[in-house]
Amino acid sequence: MATEPNESDISGQDLPPVVPHKHVERADVEAVNKAANRSLYAAQKKIHPKRAKGTFRTIKWWVMIVTLGIYYFSPWIRWDRGPGIPDQAILVDIAHSRFYFFFIEIWPQEVYYITGLLILSAIGLFLVTSTLGRIWCGYTCPQTVWVDLFLVAERFFEGDRNARIKLDKAKWSLSKLAKRTAKHVTWLIISVLTGGAWVFYMNDAPTLMHQLLAFDAPLTTWFWILVLTCTTYLLGGFAREQVCTYMCPWPRIQGVMMDEDTLAVMYRYDRGEPRGPHKKNESWDNRGDCIDCRQCMVVCPMGIDIRDGMQLECIQCSLCIDACDAVMEKIDRPRGLIAYDSLTNFDRRAQGKPEKRHIVRPRTLLYTMFMIIVGGIMLYGLMHRSTLEVNVLRDRNPLFVQLSSGDIRNGYTVKILNKTHDIHTYSLAISGLSSYKIKVEGVTEKTADGKPVIRVERDQLRAVKIYISVPKAEISGDSMDISIIVRELAGKAVSRNDTTFKGPKM
């Protein structure tokens, strides 16, 4: 096989030999995942990110603990809602078609709250991206968090970058087999736990836990655990940066969210160039601060070179900042050769002006405004959420029935939704008819003034069939507008439902 002459490879073999700084090794690394270096026709080249140490790595550890904590423990939070209603704080109760989130309870017909939540999340993501860049991608995206977790396991069994590269190249031996097995088993355990935690959101967690331990859980539960185990294992263990580069739409969308004032992890080329190896005690005149040690590439989980500028593949995890800062400290140069910066600042520095953070700008104001509006509407909706909902369905076959007395009768199905957590009774009345008789199937109870009383269990829907008969003399046309009024007896909730009363053509 011929050797591959890679034009864009910056590790060129013809560089003059240099004596590097004592502690800074020049890494032999290639930006395998940058656009120019990858081909759809070649196998993915494995990336072996080195463990970074520093401020941002510490932040990322904490973010990881918090996000994983939320994911694994949220289903176990209890929230008392009264007898007969689930006490799980966050529960997607598919069997009974309810969604519970702490004090919020959503019925299927209120799915617009979910829409609102999605809009809020989207705009929130826009706002964060336009101000802080791809914070979501770099810190909180499940893909990032789980890959980080998988890397912890990988590093634990196989060592850091160099050891892993060596192990990859090594022939199969008992020790390699042991390391690999341990790694994959750990990955699988993490994956099963991930899938296992997911199903708790759809079921009462303690009950399901008992069922799972007794191998008595429903088949769908096992199915979803299996599916999520597979996806976690594949995406976290193997696909990794490929997910962000090829599968995820967000890297493509983020381009329009960002502008020249957006903060992003950037290599300050104005300070770093011209780059090149640097010997100790050599002058820093007429050259940049970048000593081309490639530590930024070594720690990069995406396999790119941040010094190529902003690129779609970069998830802005800021680990290169940590790596570079550590190097800068060793060679006694100021930190921040790679840092959160904006394009505006590059221009301002070139013009000799001081750096500036420009967070309040039309774009961010607009996003904030949208968030406040949508959030406000949702909050208003939730605070004024009706606890009584009534649907009236008029019989259409037959439209009306003539009774032996000559009266005309119409039938309606009235569905009463009691969204409270108490049993309620409701009275039923009709407006728009001066003389009528009302009969509710299966209901005999009446109020003092003769209105039928319908009892609806807590958090339930009850459909009742009602028949209204009107004397022929009262019929004023083949269609009369009437309203069916449902009133909560022990409260204030009233629902007025317009419908029609049909009779024969006059």
Added chain:
Amino acid sequence: MSTEPEFDKHSKTYTTGHEWDGIKELNTPLPRWWLWTYIACIVWAVGYWILMPAWPLVSSYSKGVLGYSQRDAVAAELKDTRNSRNVFAQKLLSSNLETIEATPKLMEFALASGRAAFGDNCAGCHGSGASGSKGYPNLNDDDWLWGGTLEDIHHTITVGVRSSDDDTRESDMPAFLTDEILTKDQISDVATYVMSLSDPAIKAPAGSAEIFQDNCAACHGEDAHGNRDVGAPNLTDAIWLYGGDHKTITTTISYSRRGVMPTWAGRLDKATIRSLAIYVHALGGGE
């Protein structure tokens, strides 16, 4: 011609080493995952041939080791459904109306299966909304020829009206003209009399009341309120099975009507008939 594979700078790909007249072939193999998926599919297919019915033979087909058959699966499913329905069906047959109405699950089952059975068997004459038509009673209203309790309805469906069943509901109104019991004029008068019973604006002709008492009251009653034991309709109400105008009533009296409903005892099972009775009873006119 074969040469050493070389790196093609333009496409950043190796060649296969094959060359024809200076044209070189780039080595662009199938993606590994694709290849493995392909192989996995082949392995799956072979396993499937062995386990499941797959190959057509001359007069039969390869049955597969598992012996699976969609026909058997459907039969088993139908049997399961029948068994699970049987539980409800037994309860329906052994319960009275109050118990059924007080058990929402049972009522739901009865109405659902009753609705389906009605659409299949009854809608042809009574209409999909059970509102009937000329000669076919409207089942939504409160007027019943043979009684409107659940048991009455159940019995009517079971034995039919003027059907082949031995216990059939049977009423026999004479054809007063063809049987030469009354003259045309008498029939016209008594028709007007019958109309006057439900419409105060119509005046009964002199002597018509006597004709009614002599010929009709035996079945329809002296007050013309009908008699459910013999299926004689109430003539004082607003509902007419064949029509309430003078001409139609005259025709009815002259020639009689003799509408027919088949017996369902042999055609539908007991539980279905029970469900049908509950469904019809719940249409709004049940007593």
